Amino acid sequence: MEHIIPFAGLVCLLLLFTVLVGSKFWRPYNLRSILNQTVLYMFGGLGLIFVIAQGSIDLSQGAVLALTATISAILVNKYGLWLIFPAAILTGALFGLLNGVIISKLKVPSVTCTLAFSIAYRGLLPVFTRGGPIYVPFKLFDLYNFKNMFPVLVLLTLIFGYLFEYTKLGYYTKAVGENEIKARNSGVPVERVKIISYVLCGIMAGIAGVFTLSRVGGVDVSIGNFFELEVMLAIFTGGVPVTGGMSTRIYRLFVGALTIGVLVNGLTLYGVSAALAEGLKGLMLIGLVFITARFTMGREAAAA
């Protein structure tokens, strides 16, 4: 039953906008723009889903995206375009490592730690940009194109999907979300699993950063603002429980991301303001998290 709800939501929205907006909605150009809008969140989600499956959260993904994009932009301008992915992935991984170590070893709640880093990184950003925007070579602009992004998305989905659904890492990650004490008692290296998942989260923020650079053409201080919240929204909208655990599935990220993409796109076409759309997203977040919790709790109320 709970598997159907996210799909049902998506179908309902598609029907709704078919009625409200009509054929304008189904034009290939519009559909491609929905996909272009959501791909970035899918990238971010491929990393964040590891953290959420553990029942934790990473609110620093947007700030990490901004900082990795900035650092890579600077490096690319200095040493050449080839450096873009290695630089973004490496810096992203380092930021993730820092999160993971502080959260697992020093027992700082993930909400506090990542929120604090988010503020700190945002503070660092102007130090790197020195006030003005940083531009990247024109060549990079071509990257943000469905034809280029789709293969990358497929490749990364295969890798991360494999890790998440078919390896020890994924199984252990979900076990930590179900019951950390049980996981530890069963020999799961809980701290290592936590650190790895934050590293993955940082890497994906880095990769999403590269594509954001390509889309925007450079860096300014507002880059990646609220990226993490959009990603989170996609994952929860897809029906992943906030507490994480075994029922976390990677396909739910895609369903959720598309649902949000369709909602925002449809509302815009219908002429709803961005501010109202935000409010509706908020309502949907609360509503869907509530419904998901009801269905995944099983017969017994989950231990609070």
Added chain:
Amino acid sequence: MSRENACVLKVEGLCKNFGPTRAVADVSLEFRAGEVHGLIGENGSGKSTLMGMVAGIHSRDKGRMFKGNQLYDPESPAHANEQGISMVVQELGLVDGLTVAENIFLGKTEQFAQRGVINLRKMRAAAEEAFAAWGITPVPLDALARSLTVEEKKLVELVRALSVDPDVLILDEITAAFSHNNRALLYDLLVKLRDQGKLILFVSHNLPEILELCDRITVLKDGEKVTTIAAEGATEDQLKRLMVGREVKETYFYTPAQTTGSKPVLTVDGISVDGMLHNVSFELRRGEVLGVGGLSDSGIHELGRVLFGLSKPDQGKVILTETGEVIDSLRKAIDRGIAYVPKDRDTEALMVRATIEDNLCLPSTDSFVGRLGFLSPRKRKAFAREQLAAFEIKASGIRQAVNQLSGGNRQKVSLASWLSRPNRILILDSPTRGVDVGITANIYKLIAEVKKQGIGILLISDELPELIGCSDRILIMKNGAVAKVFERAEGFGEHSIVQVMI
């Protein structure tokens, strides 16, 4: 002691089950005003549960209670307080983040409030007065409960119970934490209260204390009332005999261990954990069941955690005898074939919302890993189905969530997830707790089979009959230290074991 006072509290046919566990079965008692009434019995005999029902902590499954001539039906401890019944529970019952004075009057602060604002001076004065009036050693009233010693905390709980001016005061093993001095003060206080016509229900394992202090004594066993006798003329021996001596109702599938030439697998060398274990040493042999028993605060549960590497001992070592390797981490314990089934099943041993498959496979994950780290779903499923059948777990299939199973079947899932691995040593902590009779027998059978495979088993249990039924040797702990080891060859006298334990 021939006061023939009126009956102030009467319970009739009280029953209470926790899941399949029968905690209190059809207990009827009458308590008089102006008596100190002792309650004794082994662990799990139902004393605390019975008193919990009187104090409004537990609901009743069946039965009625009367206070005076009125039907008495407490909905909560606060409600019981309003009707003049208060209790000091066995576990700690203070809010750590509040001060002593606030703890004493938590939920009852209205009496000091004027237009909603609590007069702290009045509240402090009332607390101070309470300490003085009852002659209880004062505790700093503005200190946070967190900063108190266990003894001080118990004193505060006592004052809190007294502060409602109860007709019936229930004390559950309060003296265990008390120094000699405070015990003497408490005894004086109880005598004074009795002379004022109050009823004191006094639960304790300390038999000399019970005999000295009480007017009458009720003995409980397996949730049933054995008898109520006058304290005068009773002896410790007599009480102990009443507490034990039950017939063996269950089958334990016991077969003697092949002890001839059997080598030790685990050597425990002088383990100490601050405040919990003191210099514990023993050996566990191949193919034997070593029972570990004691009162609930004797350190038996902590011992299991230390052996599995979950708690680090302050002193001493756990050594794999054959290789001489020291077990100092959880990882090492698991890798070297030590399995541990913890006592708190749902919080420590299971992922209750996950499927049976996910639960069964977790400890054996490494055995499913193929090339490129591939965790074969087919292998996992086959493994889970096999275990489901082998352990006769009653479920609709391996995809069923564990929280839809009965307590007994949950325990089987927990056991199966460990027993399906190649083990050398098995540590079981209270494996039949909250499990129904049928599955309990099943678990005993499993223990017997595992033993035949030459695995050394450490069976930690609160239940003496279980230890006697299953074990080759029984190690009794008291106050964190090994009190005595009983050999089966010498015969396990329940009486003599209880003697050592209490």
Added chain:
Amino acid sequence: MAGAAANPLLERFGQKRMQQVLVLAGLLLVFIIIHFATGGRFLTKRNLGIIVSHAVIPTFITWGLVFSFTSGMIDLSIGSIVVLASNFAGIMGLKFGYAGLLLGGLAAGVALQALNGVVFLKTKIPPWVAGLGMAMIYESIGAFYSNMAVRRGEMVVSLGSQLRGLGQLPFNVLMLVPGLIAVYILFCRTSIGLNVRAVGSDLRVTKEMGINPNRAKFLGMVVCGIFIGLGSAINESYVGQLLPRTGLTTVATIFQPLTAVLIASSMGAIFNLVIGVVIGTISLSALFNALTLLGVPSGTWQEVVLGILVIAVTVVSMRGEEGVVK
């Protein structure tokens, strides 16, 4: 007997006083060092006024936060509530003067926090997720209001030169006095505060003492609304006009108060929490002031310092934690 018992009592009390003096002396020492490091610009009358002024609004928000944070809730929508409550206070203020300003802020703060309480407790969604959702909704309402005003060819409510006294010296600082008294009474001297503290510390025992935890949490949120509302009123008077923001930019408002609560609770054994909050907010304000004086611009390294401070204080307060932390 009595004499022997009185001794530890006295000892503990004296110890606490001693620690209080030590902390304050340490803080003073740091201030003096900063004073000389900034070439004597730190401990001037004017600068101290600025420091305390900047601490007033965060102090009120933090006092509010104490009532929800203590029972384990982090509400990320507080910033968006401040925006709505400030604007409502402004509207009421223009109609009814200072009474309207204060009561308007208060009413909006209480109403929105009560709504949050209902949503958090009824849906049982983790408060930080629900708080994010509510923040989006409140921001949307703010933007809606702003758009309406623009459509009429106006702006959101602006006080102009009226009612600006409350946000300025000395009245803003004077507001701290009744505020401190109110928060002290509510937190330490009423069953609302007592129950919130009890629920946050030990749920099981608190239930056994006959207290309904959900009711306690809800009342805590309502009281939180009072202080958020008052803070908003002062805020409106201070800034004159507050433009609603969207895109969850309001979430960051909670940072400084959160840091202050963490600082206050890590000093919980030495200072009463409500006083610890004042020490926390003033220290933070002083810190940022000192950084500015030292030439560290706000919006960059100051944020970095704030972020690191949050983590450092949390690490200290989580020391020795054995349980599961998510």
